[in-house]
Amino acid sequence: MVSGMAGLRERKKEQTRRRIAEVALRLFAERDFAAVTMTEIADAAEVSRATLFSYYPTKESLVLADVGAEDLAAVVTARPAGSTPLAALRGYYRDLAAGPIAELDREATVTRLGVIFASPALSAAANSLLYRQRERLAAALAEEYGERVAAIVAAEVTAAVLTIQERYFRRLVDGADPVAAGRGLADDVTLAFDLVERGVAGA
Amino acid sequence: MVSGMAGLRERKKEQTRRRIAEVALRLFAERDFAAVTMTEIADAAEVSRATLFSYYPTKESLVLADVGAEDLAAVVTARPAGSTPLAALRGYYRDLAAGPIAELDREATVTRLGVIFASPALSAAANSLLYRQRERLAAALAEEYGERVAAIVAAEVTAAVLTIQERYFRRLVDGADPVAAGRGLADDVTLAFDLVERGVAGA
DNA sequence: GTCGAAAAACAAACCCAGTCCAATTTTCTG
DNA sequence: CAGAAAATTGGACTGGGTTTGTTTTTCGAC
Numbered sequence: 001m002v003s004g005m006a007g008l009r010e011r012k013k014e015q016t017r018r019r020i021a022e023v024a025l026r027l028f029a030e031r032d033f034a035a036v037t038m039t040e041i042a043d044a045a046e047v048s049r050a051t052l053f054s055y056y057p058t059k060e061s062l063v064l065a066d067v068g069a070e071d072l073a074a075v076v077t078a079r080p081a082g083s084t085p086l087a088a089l090r091g092y093y094r095d096l097a098a099g100p101i102a103e104l105d106r107e108a109t110v111t112r113l114g115v116i117f118a119s120p121a122l123s124a125a126a127n128s129l130l131y132r133q134r135e136r137l138a139a140a141l142a143e144e145y146g147e148r149v150a151a152i153v154a155a156e157v158t159a160a161v162l163t164i165q166e167r168y169f170r171r172l173v174d175g176a177d178p179v180a181a182g183r184g185l186a187d188d189v190t191l192a193f194d195l196v197e198r199g200v201a202g203a
Numbered sequence: 204m205v206s207g208m209a210g211l212r213e214r215k216k217e218q219t220r221r222r223i224a225e226v227a228l229r230l231f232a233e234r235d236f237a238a239v240t241m242t243e244i245a246d247a248a249e250v251s252r253a254t255l256f257s258y259y260p261t262k263e264s265l266v267l268a269d270v271g272a273e274d275l276a277a278v279v280t281a282r283p284a285g286s287t288p289l290a291a292l293r294g295y296y297r298d299l300a301a302g303p304i305a306e307l308d309r310e311a312t313v314t315r316l317g318v319i320f321a322s323p324a325l326s327a328a329a330n331s332l333l334y335r336q337r338e339r340l341a342a343a344l345a346e347e348y349g350e351r352v353a354a355i356v357a358a359e360v361t362a363a364v365l366t367i368q369e370r371y372f373r374r375l376v377d378g379a380d381p382v383a384a385g386r387g388l389a390d391d392v393t394l395a396f397d398l399v400e401r402g403v404a405g406a
Numbered sequence: 407g408t409c410g411a412a413a414a415a416c417a418a419a420c421c422c423a424g425t426c427c428a429a430t431t432t433t434c435t436g
Numbered sequence: 437c438a439g440a441a442a443a444t445t446g447g448a449c450t451g452g453g454t455t456t457g458t459t460t461t462t463c464g465a466c
Contacts (some may be wrong), residue, residue: 009434009442012432037423038422050444053423123331127327148391149394151366159359159362160355162358164354191355195355196402197402199399199400199401200399202402202404202405212461240451250416251416251417252453253415253418254415256452262452408466409464411463412463413461414460414462416460417457417459418455418458420453421453421454421455424449424451425448425449425451427448431444432443433442434442435439435441
């Protein structure tokens with residue numbers, strides 16, 4: 001079985017997986033995250049409850065499955081020789097702001113983020129996804145900065161990045177023009193890394 | 204009814220409240236947070252399940268009830284005229300490291316923190332407590348730095364502070380001498396605020 | 407002390423997320 | 437087509453958290 005060949009099995013699974021997530025998101029947007037039960041989602045997606053849980057192990061993962069898939073530690077360890085870790089992270093987010101994020105379907109993105117921001121449980125879950133990233137980033141940074149500084153810098157970077165993402169999404173949800181919001185995001189990335197590198201005094 | 208007069212009612216409630224938390228912490232330390240049920244805790248504390256939940260609305264709150272009670276936003280708004288917000292925060296944590304934290308009962312502190320660190324659910328809950336602090340700190344900082352910078356700086360500060368607290372507690376749990384750990388904490392506070400103020404380049 | 411009101415504690419039924427398992431159906435492979 | 441492997445299913449179960457109506461305890465006034 002060649003990987004990527006995608007037999008009927010794989011295709012149907014992928015299809016079901018997407019259908020479930022879409023149905024769930026629609027329900028969460030209509031009512032509220034807390035007000036929708038897993039049983040309702042299973043019914044609406046026409047799968048059994050057990051199957052639903054086999055695709056998405058938690059209710060939160062229905063919304064956050066592909067969030068936080070990024071790997072900051074890898075960005076650092078795979079950076080070109082001669083560049084600093086912070087320069088590599090800065091470049092990573094600059095590219096992200098210019099490309100992938102700007103090209104997302106605006107409607108869907110706004111819906112999803114509206115749901116996340118409206119639910120304390122989801123916000124908290126998104127938050128703890130980043131928490132694990134932090135630990136791995138700290139390990140990757142330790143070589144360059146030493147363990148002590150690395151721990152703090154990793155915390156600063158992940159927190160700052162979360163904040164500017166929130167700001168970006170908040171603008172979108174509030175109805176800002178996507179292009180302008182994208183520019184704002186790029187500016188925020190610059191500011192955030194300037195702050196980390198040179199501090200409040202120097203930025 | 205004068206506040207602080209503490210009639211029998213209040214005293215008994217306070218007593219029950221403490222007994223419940225102590226019993227719960229002991230059970231969590233013996234086994235694991237996830238392995239202890241609320242029913243067991245109620246039985247061991249000799250109250251009904253309903254009463255248990257009326258004292259502590261969630262399982263996490265049994266451990267985290269008095270964590271995160273600090274108010275960083277107030278530290279900033281109540282700072283002496285002429286000082287910067289960051290100087291005020293730095294001073295607040297310097298004093299904390301020198302005084303209150305150093306004087307906690309070591310045994311109890313270590314037990315509690317061992318429980319928190321051993322449980323992903325508790326770590327995540329502690330994390331989201333700080334998340335709310337962040338938003339209020341950002342609002343307090345906005346006057347001085349503008350909204351954009353304030354949001355990022357607030358994120359950096361809260362994340363950095365959490366990190367150095369974790370480092371301190373980790374040292375304690377690992378059996379470090381409390382006095383030495385306290386000195387390490389004070390050093391970390393200095394480093395963290397140096398990083399925020401002057402950046403990686405300048406610290 | 408006693409009475410009535412307020413507060414606290416209680417038991418029991420209930421909801422929902424998440425787990426487990428054994429039985430069944432669907433897909434793949436030879 | 438046969439049989440193995442994977443996916444789906446129903447259903448029972450655990451445990452956190454809520455709700456409701458009842459009983460017990462405390463309190464303040466007399």
